[in-house]
Amino acid sequence: MTLLQTTQLTKYFGDTHAVDHVDFSVREGEVLALIGSNGAGKTTLVNVISGLIVPDSGSIRFLEAEITRASIHEKIAAGIARSFQLVNLFDKLTAIDNVALSIFARQGKTRRLFTLADADAAVRNEASGVLEQFGLLPKAAALAGGLSQGERKLLDVAVAYALRPKLLFLDEPTSGVSTREKAPIMDIITQVVRSERITAVIIEHDMDVVFTYCPRIVAMHQGAILADGTPDEIRSNEQVTANMLGTDRHA
Amino acid sequence: MDTLIVHVLGSLLYASVLFLIAGGLSLIYGVMRIVNLAHGNLYAFGAYVSAWAVGVMAARWPTGVLYALLPMGAVAAAGLGAILEPTLLRPFYRRAEEYQLLVTFGLLLILDDLMRFLWGPYPLSASQLYETFGSLSIGETIYPNYNLMVIAVGALAALGIWAFVYKTQFGVILRATSQNMRMASALGINVNRVYVQAFTLGCFMAGLGGAIIVPSQGAVLGMGVDALIMAFVVVVIGGLGSLEGALVGALLVGVVREIGITLFPEIELAVLYLMAAVVLLIRPAGLFGRP
Amino acid sequence: MSAIPLPPSRLLGGAVLIVVALAILPWVVEPYQTTLLSYGLVMAIAALGFNLLLGYTGLLSFGHSAYFGVGAYAVAMTVKYFKVTSLEAFVVVGIMAAAAISALFGFVCVRYTRIFFGILTMALSQVLWSLAFKFYNVTGGSDGLRVPTPSLLGTHIAPGEDKMTYLAHRYYYYVLGIFVVCTALMWVIVHSPFGKALQAIRDNETRAEFVGVQVRHYRWVAFLVSGTYTGLAGALWVPLNGLTTPDILHWTFSGEIVFFTVLGGFGTFTGPIVGAIVFNYLKTFAVGYTVYWQGFLGVVLVTLVLALPTGIMGMVGRLLQKRQKAPAA
Numbered sequence: 001m002t003l004l005q006t007t008q009l010t011k012y013f014g015d016t017h018a019v020d021h022v023d024f025s026v027r028e029g030e031v032l033a034l035i036g037s038n039g040a041g042k043t044t045l046v047n048v049i050s051g052l053i054v055p056d057s058g059s060i061r062f063l064e065a066e067i068t069r070a071s072i073h074e075k076i077a078a079g080i081a082r083s084f085q086l087v088n089l090f091d092k093l094t095a096i097d098n099v100a101l102s103i104f105a106r107q108g109k110t111r112r113l114f115t116l117a118d119a120d121a122a123v124r125n126e127a128s129g130v131l132e133q134f135g136l137l138p139k140a141a142a143l144a145g146g147l148s149q150g151e152r153k154l155l156d157v158a159v160a161y162a163l164r165p166k167l168l169f170l171d172e173p174t175s176g177v178s179t180r181e182k183a184p185i186m187d188i189i190t191q192v193v194r195s196e197r198i199t200a201v202i203i204e205h206d207m208d209v210v211f212t213y214c215p216r217i218v219a220m221h222q223g224a225i226l227a228d229g230t231p232d233e234i235r236s237n238e239q240v241t242a243n244m245l246g247t248d249r250h251a
Numbered sequence: 252m253d254t255l256i257v258h259v260l261g262s263l264l265y266a267s268v269l270f271l272i273a274g275g276l277s278l279i280y281g282v283m284r285i286v287n288l289a290h291g292n293l294y295a296f297g298a299y300v301s302a303w304a305v306g307v308m309a310a311r312w313p314t315g316v317l318y319a320l321l322p323m324g325a326v327a328a329a330g331l332g333a334i335l336e337p338t339l340l341r342p343f344y345r346r347a348e349e350y351q352l353l354v355t356f357g358l359l360l361i362l363d364d365l366m367r368f369l370w371g372p373y374p375l376s377a378s379q380l381y382e383t384f385g386s387l388s389i390g391e392t393i394y395p396n397y398n399l400m401v402i403a404v405g406a407l408a409a410l411g412i413w414a415f416v417y418k419t420q421f422g423v424i425l426r427a428t429s430q431n432m433r434m435a436s437a438l439g440i441n442v443n444r445v446y447v448q449a450f451t452l453g454c455f456m457a458g459l460g461g462a463i464i465v466p467s468q469g470a471v472l473g474m475g476v477d478a479l480i481m482a483f484v485v486v487v488i489g490g491l492g493s494l495e496g497a498l499v500g501a502l503l504v505g506v507v508r509e510i511g512i513t514l515f516p517e518i519e520l521a522v523l524y525l526m527a528a529v530v531l532l533i534r535p536a537g538l539f540g541r542p
Numbered sequence: 543m544s545a546i547p548l549p550p551s552r553l554l555g556g557a558v559l560i561v562v563a564l565a566i567l568p569w570v571v572e573p574y575q576t577t578l579l580s581y582g583l584v585m586a587i588a589a590l591g592f593n594l595l596l597g598y599t600g601l602l603s604f605g606h607s608a609y610f611g612v613g614a615y616a617v618a619m620t621v622k623y624f625k626v627t628s629l630e631a632f633v634v635v636g637i638m639a640a641a642a643i644s645a646l647f648g649f650v651c652v653r654y655t656r657i658f659f660g661i662l663t664m665a666l667s668q669v670l671w672s673l674a675f676k677f678y679n680v681t682g683g684s685d686g687l688r689v690p691t692p693s694l695l696g697t698h699i700a701p702g703e704d705k706m707t708y709l710a711h712r713y714y715y716y717v718l719g720i721f722v723v724c725t726a727l728m729w730v731i732v733h734s735p736f737g738k739a740l741q742a743i744r745d746n747e748t749r750a751e752f753v754g755v756q757v758r759h760y761r762w763v764a765f766l767v768s769g770t771y772t773g774l775a776g777a778l779w780v781p782l783n784g785l786t787t788p789d790i791l792h793w794t795f796s797g798e799i800v801f802f803t804v805l806g807g808f809g810t811f812t813g814p815i816v817g818a819i820v821f822n823y824l825k826t827f828a829v830g831y832t833v834y835w836q837g838f839l840g841v842v843l844v845t846l847v848l849a850l851p852t853g854i855m856g857m858v859g860r861l862l863q864k865r866q867k868a869p870a871a
Contacts, residue, residue, distance in 0.1 A: 050752070076754040088752075090745040093738065101735075101742050105754040110739040113767075114727075117735045163753060286657055288797075342848065348656060349602045350847050353804060356797045357843030364837025476794060480668055483661055491657070520672035527665045532650060535658055 001028045003167055003199050004049070004080075009058035011048055018044040020223035021058065026167065026199060031190065033210040034203045036220035037243060042203045043085065045220070046169045050082045051075045062167070079166035083157045085175055085203070091145030095136055095155055098144050100127040102162035127162065133192050134158045150181045157189055161198070168193070170202045174209055182206065186213050211235070219243075253390025258509050264398045266505030267405025271460030272478055273485035274412060274497040275453035281492030282429040282449040285340060288355040290457055291479030292362035296331060297324030297458025298470040299366055302375035305466075314383045321380070321462045328458020329451045336450040341443070359476070367472055380466035401463050408459065409498055415452075416494065425449060429492070484527040490540020499538055564718055573710030577782070578826060580714050582819035583721045584779045589803045589814035590728045591771025596800075597808040598732055599764045600744030601655065604796045605663030608647065608670050609640045609769040611791035613776025615674065616640070618687035618786045629692040629716060632777050640773015641766060643670075648765030652758055655747075664793045671791035686787035689780045717778055724771065725815065731767065732811060740764050772799075801843055807853025816854050 004026040011019040019041050026032065034042045047053045049060055051072035060068045062078055070078070090098050103123045104110045118124065131137045134154045139147060144155060157173055173189055174182040190213050193200045204210045210217060210231075217234045219227040227237045234240055276290045301324030305317050339358060343351045384397040416422040428435040428445045436442045460478075461470070468474075485504050489496025504523060511519030530537065568576045588610055595601045616639035617632045647666050651659055674681045681687065691699050691708065694716050699708045731737055742750040743757050751757050780786045789795060798821075806817020824842065828835035850857060 052748075072751050073754055073756050076752070082752065084749070088746050088749040090742045090749065092745050093741055097738060101738050101755075102753045104735040104738065109735045110755055110760075111736065113731050113734050113736040113763075115735070116730060116733050117738050118733065120735070159749070159753060286661075339844065346851075349596075350851060352602065352604070352660065353800065353847045354844055356800070357840045357847065359797075360836045360840025360843065362840075364834040364840070368834055368837070480664070480793065483664065487661060487665070517676045518673070520676065521669050524665050524669040524672060528650070528662060528669065531654070531658060531662045531665070535654060 002026070003028045003063060005061045006045075006049065007059045007061075009045070009048060009060060010056050011044060011053060012056055017041075017223040019048060019055070022220075022223070022225055024218065024225060026201060028166075028199055029197055030216055031193060031200045031202070031214055032216040032218060033214035034201055034218050034220065035205070035207075035210055036226070039222075040220040041223040042220055043171060044223075046082060046171060046201070046203065049075075050080055050169060076163060076165075080169070081160040081163045081165035081167070082169035083160045083171055083173060085171040087149075087152045087156045087176075089144040089152060089155060089159065091143065093144060094141050095144055095147065095151075096124070096127050096131060096140040098155060098159050099130050099162045100124065102159050103127055103130075106163050130158050130162050133188075134161075135188055150177050150185060153177055154185060154188060161192060161196075166199060168198050168200045170200060172203050172205065174204070174206060182209060253392055256389050257392050257394060258513065260394060260398065260402065262502070262505035262509040263402045263405075264505075265508055266501040267402050267408075268460045268464045269481060269485055269504060270405055270498055270501035271408055271456045271463075273482040273489070273501055274409075274494055275456035275460075276482050277486050277489070277492055277494060277497045278412075278416075278456070279450055279453035280486075281494075282425055283340075283344075283446050285344075285351055285450075286355070286491075287340075287358075287453075288352060288479065289358040289362055289475075290355075290453070291477070291482060292359055292366070292475035293328045293332060293454045293457040294461040294478050295366060295470065295472075295475030296362065296461065297328040298461030298465040298468075298474065299370050299375060300324040300327040300458075301462040302377045302465045302470040303370060305377040305380060306375060309379065314379055317377075317380055321377075321465075322459070324462030324465070325455050325459035328461070329455035332454025333447060333451045336447045337443075340450070341446070359479075363472070363475065366475075370470070372472060374472075375465075375470040377466045378469065395467075397466060401467070404459075404463050408456070412456070412494060421448070481523070484523055486537070487527045488530045488537055490537025493537065493539040496537050496539035561718075561722055565715075568711050568714055573704075573706045576710035576714050577706065578822065579819070580710075580717050580782055581779070582822035583717050584775050584782065585799075585802065585818035585822055586815040587721055587724050587778070588772045588775035588799060589806070589818040590724060591768045591775070592799050593803050593808055593814040594728065594732065594740070594764055594771070595768045596803060597810075597814075598737060598744060599740045599761060601652075601761065601764075602660050602800070603651075603663040603768075604660045604793060604800065605647075605665070605667035606769070606772050606799050607791050607793060607795040608663075608667035609644050609772040610776035610779070610795070610799070611667075611670060611674070611786070611788075612643045613637075613640045613773030614780040614786040614790060615681065615687070616773075617777045617780050618689050619680075621689050622687060627690055627692045628696070629694050629713075629781065632692055632781065633720070633774065636773050636777020637770055640776070641770045644766050644769020644773070645762075648762050648769065652761040652765055664796065667791060667793055667796060671788050671793070674788040674791050681788070684788060686785050688785050690784075692781050713781070720774070720778065724774070728771070729811065736760070736763070801839070804851075805842075805846055805853055807856035807859075809852055810855040810859060813853050813855035820854065 002025050006022055006024045009019055009022045022045060036042050044053065048055045051070060054069060059066065062080065065078065067075055067078060090101065100117065100123050103126055104117065128137060128140065131140050136151060136154060136158065139151060144152065147155060153173055157170060160168060170189065174185050177185060186209055202214060215230065217229065217231060218225060219234060219240045221243050226243065227234055227240050272291070272294050276287065279285055279287055301321050304320040304323045308317060308320060335358070339354060343354055381395065381397045384395065384400065386393045386395045416425060424440055424445055428440060428442055432442055481504065485497060485500035488503055489500030507526060508519060508523060511522050567579065592606050595603055613636035616635045620626050620631060620635050651662050654662060675683060691705060694712050699705065739750065739755045739760055742755060743760060747757055802817040802821035803814045804817065805821055806815065807813030825835070825839065828838045832838060
């Protein structure tokens with residue numbers, strides 16, 4: 001079943017065609033990688049779909065509902081969540097509080113002023129469970145600002161995951177992390193994504209990561225989709241190799 | 252018709268002084284991203300120094316020569332600024348904005364009492380400079396010539412600042428630093444020096460405003476705090492960081508205030524603050540500001 | 543929010559001890575001291591409210607004098623126009639008036655952050671100041687409005703009874719009671735899911751939006767609660783002072799509120815309370831000591847921001863943490 005479908009989605013910044021008439025679809029249960037050199041439009045595409053930026057034209061449909069110009073709040077309610085390339089956490093809150101906030105928000109409990117957050121055992125247990133899935137339980141009481149970079153990247157994903165989305169966008173989940181940490185991080189992420197059967201779109205630069213973990217790859221270039229297929233198909237696609245592969249090894 | 256001219260002149264008079272204060276505030280913010288809550292007190296300091304200098308020499312020098320003492324206020328304010336920036340403000344550039352506001356608020360309190368300490372609780376006057384200039388008749392009304400001079404100084408200052416910022420090399424450096432501090436630094440510009448120079452210039456402007464208005468209004472404790480809030484209104488309307496904005500904002504405020512005082516004296520102040528609030532709502536960057 | 547590193551049971555025990563100490567105070571010290579502390583407790587309520595916005599939501603308002611003044615003037619006008627003089631009525635009126643104004647001003651202000659937010663709050667409080675200053679017939683202009691000693695729970699001050707003693711006993715207990723309730727309530731609010739959402743907004747506005755917290759709305763609610771607390775403080779202050787003047791609407795009084803919150807430490811829950819009480823003593827001392835008390839306070843503020851930015855309670859918290867890490871003797 002098609003979860004997400006964009007049709008001729010476009011966003012220009014002045015003369016720059018950041019997203020250029022993109023037709024992009026995601027089926028339920030897929031784990032796909034979105035690749036492309038810097039400036040190809042990957043993050044802008046995700047920003048438009050997730051609601052941070054309003055598109056100039058085109059449409060986005062999610063589960064048969066038109067969400068092109070919906071607010072961030074509405075898109076989250078519909079089931080779309082995202083993590084961030086540059087880690088975006090609540091640094092002065094503990095790891096468990098970071099995750100618990102997603103849960104409280106999801107359940108509409110953030111409207112409550114006169115009950116104690118820590119007294120909500122159900123939420124706390126769920127948050128602990130999420131942390132455990134991401135291997136972060138030992139750090140539950142640590143402030144998010146004090147965690148290591150790898151832990152912060154995982155927590156960033158965990159916070160988005162705790163919204164229990166149907167579609168999860170991960171923006172460079174292994175960027176800024178040392179090479180030997182990348183595999184464990186991706187292992188955890190893909191393990192969670194598969195076991196919970198979440199549909200995931202992963203923006204990545206590291207081709208090793210991409211080829212190892214993602215059965216479908218969508219390549220973008222200058223705002224448009226260049227190729228869309230399995231790792232083998234992408235590897236043998238000349239346009240893709242000319243534009244991206246071979247020189248693309250930055251973290 | 253005559254009353255109209257008088258009112259126009261009244262607006263221009265107020266606008267001239269306001270432009271000097273607000274322009275200084277805006278310049279400092281434009282270059283350094285600092286909002287100096289004590290800025291009004293530099294205007295007051297300029298007024299006090301000039302009035303004091305005139306008072307000291309009044310017995311010995313003929314009135315005509317005393318006018319030469321007025322710029323002392325501007326110079327003194329500039330000097331004070333040159334001392335304050337590296338000592339009190341520089342430690343806070345890397346800190347959160349909140350702390351900058353707090354330290355300049357503390358500075359406001361200190362300067363208030365410094366002036367009280369230096370010159371006492373009673374106003375200082377330099378009114379002989381106001382009267383000796385004479386007056387001219389506009390129809391049936393008599394208008395003091397000194398006010399015309401203030402307007403002239405304001406206009407000259409606006410021109411001078413504009414030329415300075417847009418036509419000199421220092422102005423280029425100033426604008427480069429204000430637009431992109433890191434880039435300017437990477438290009439070899441001594442940012443610390445630019446900062447202290449910009450701050451000094453801003454304080455000079457405020458001090459000049461105080462110096463030229465003191466013959467007409469005297470130097471009074473509390474004038475700084477009142478002036479600051481008006482400067483904020485101007486800067487909000489015109490745009491924080493823009494000199495053209497400060498000019499246009501000052502003119503607007505001058506006109507509205509004049510209308511207000513003449514027709515609705517009770518809500519005149521409230522109208523000005525409300526104007527600021529309304530501009531903030533419709534166009535938060537101000538008329539000329541960068542969002 | 544940096545918490546004082548002690549277990550909750552010890553904190554609660556400490557709080558109870560403090561309340562008990564405050565309760566027996568009027569029997570131990572002279573009425574002047576108790577009344578002085580009443581002022582401190584009233585300002586502490588204002589500081590608690592103010593810090594919900596600053597410490598917990600990350601918004602620095604330079605216009606909180608507006609809500610304090612609205613509370614005070616609402617009480618004064620209730621006396622002037624309706625001849626009502628019960629403290630219960632004062633509290634209700636103060637809360638309602640402050641809530642209405644903060645709802646209105648907040649709606650306008652929360653669309654901005656940082657410096658524009660600060661300037662807008664300042665401008666709005668100046669609007670109120672100028673109205674109070676100019677409309678002599680309604681507000682008494684710079685003379686202000688007098689407020690007589692109110693009745694407390696139906697009991698009036700007996701004719702001939704010393705006002706100072708009345709204030710130091712019954713009024714003090716009334717204020718203490720409200721202070722305890724306000725503190726407990728604010729403690730619950732900042733530890734609620736709503737409070738966590740505010741802190742999330744403070745730490746990372748974008749991410750808060752992306753976990754489904756509608757930032758502007760939450761800021762507005764925080765503003766409303768914050769302004770209402772400060773207005774309640776104003777309503778409790780004016781019978782103590784006997785008089786309300788436009789000064790408390792002026793932006794420089796907002797600066798004082800910021801000052802004592804930062805003095806106590808805006809990164810902690812108890813900081814604002816401690817700061818307000820300490821500042822009250824500091825200012826009283828300074829005013830009595832020198833005519834240049836403003837400059838003195840200015841020097842304190844500058845030193846504070848330079849040397850002790852986390853405030854008194856921030857420093858206390860750090861010292862306690864060091865003690866815990868030191869090896870057991």
